[in-house]
Amino acid sequence: MYFLSTIKLSFRNLALQKSRSFLTMLGIIIGVAAVISIMSVGASAQDLLLAQVRAMGSNLVGILPGASDEAGPPAAMYGIEITTLKHEDGLAIEKLPHITAVSSYINGRGTISYLSESKDYNYMGVSEDYTLVEDTKVNSGRFFRQDEIDSLSRVVVLGSKVKEKLFGDDDPLNKRIKISQVSFKVIGVMEERGVVAFQNQDEQVFVPIKTVQKLLLGVNHLAFIRAKIDKEENIDLAISQIKNTIRFRHNIEDPIKDDFSIRSTDQTLDILGTITQALKMFLAAVAAISLIVGGIGIMNIMFVSVNERTREIGLRKAIGARRKNILIQFLIESSIMTLIGGLIGIVMGILIAWVITIGVNYFGYDWKFIVTPLSVFISTLMAISVGLLFGLWPANRASKLNPIQALRHE
């Protein structure tokens, strides 16, 4: 009976000061909502990043021009163009055991036009095994063959969005389009793939690698090579074989002088996972600070409340309330505030995360709505402990009041 009536009493005291109680709770609401939504956004962003890398295909290794530290980004990231990696390197790698498919890559950007329609798109120079490497396929027509690469054929496979833009519902096969004023025959259209590695795969066209090098760009090097390994456990072995092959081809005897670097998607996933995890925790910690600020707000209001109700405390003591009765009464009051604030905060946080999900998905990313029970649990726990912790001091002061002096308080 005592506990119930104290809780009832606390609710009534809070209801008597509706706007004040709400403003006090606001700190907790914002804190909890921030922790939940930020943890959700962190988890979703992490999931998206990893999914983007995973979507490139499993058991992939990338060979990039220029040496780099294992942990650091490759030189190409800094905008430095290195021209040492060649298509022939890719052909040599293809002959190694455990390698199921290899594709060279070089990309450029130019105006692509068909009749009166024209627009700027990326064009990708790739090898005939591109579809195997990237786990994709053509939707209609066919992909180009090796002999078309060797003969510098002017054939093109369109991304699904490019096809839509230039041809609408018409059949594009065997029609001729222009890429940077050079005429190409359309031989296929890719299936829809969406955004992979932050590049919309449907908004580009695919041209034989050598045709891009010689006819469109006038270069001899590659942006990178990707190779698919047959089994996960063979990745390390394959990487060392690839290294040896390229070193041999580039006449490198000392590994320190490597002019290339090799990354596997697993490795990239590891690095990305570590970075995003740290980022997620950091953001949550920042959000948690607002919870502490909210707690100080609670403490402030509880002190005001204790001061305002000094006579009440004196009376309660005079008619038989013990120290612990007063202590519990004020603790319950601050806990109820944080608990209600926490619950509203949880709902708000989930709502914010949900709105963000809708927003990001609108821009074509596969952003998942992730609210973990852990984040809800952590923020609720923090809210309650903040309420108890910051409520303790004012409550303790209230409980220690001398009843005679408290009754005389004006």
Added chain:
Amino acid sequence: MLIKTDNITKDYVDDGLVTPALHGVSFEVNEGEFLAVMGSSGSGKSTLMHIIGFLDKLTSGKYIFDDQDTSNFDDDQLAEIRNRKVGFIFQSYNLLPRTSVLDNVLLPTIYTPHLNKKEVEKKALNLLDKVKLSERINHNPNQLSGGEQQRVAIVRALINQSRLILADEPTGNLDSKSGQEVMEILQDLNKEGHTILMVTHEKYVAECARRIMVLRDGEIISDNKVNKQRLAKDGIEK
């Protein structure tokens, strides 16, 4: 014998400075008595009431209440005895604002958890009816007159079957008519057997009691039976 004090002293210590408020007060109160304690301000009558009401601890001496030596009670024991055996009536009523009359009356029972809720509520309604407040049980104190508020406070003092009612200037804030009503109720309660200790500085209020004790400078200077008790219903005036 309900109250027996033996040579009670009380010193207030503030910043190392000792101010004596009571110098050896000894008296007894039997069950069913109506005692008025008089004295000017600074005479120690408030201090004595706080000690008798277990709101304050004595410095030395012995205080036996209801056959129990309470001289060395700790804070929790004092709180419990205040709750179960003493009912307070204050000059300024001290009702909780924005709390109904009924809830105000039931306030002491919150700290007496073993009581049956339904029974005490029934008892509260009975007592409120007796002081003519049954129409007002759901009103808040600020909707009541001073006299009505003091009657609520009296019912609150009775709800836990206290052995002693302590009234501190119960008519101090009231007009003479309301004051008369309050004194009538106190006299009725005394007739029913309740023991009342009332602090006042008004002679005509004190004469409503049956015994008057006068304090000066922390000592009892007189303690006499009232020869002819003033009956409140005949009117009290200055």
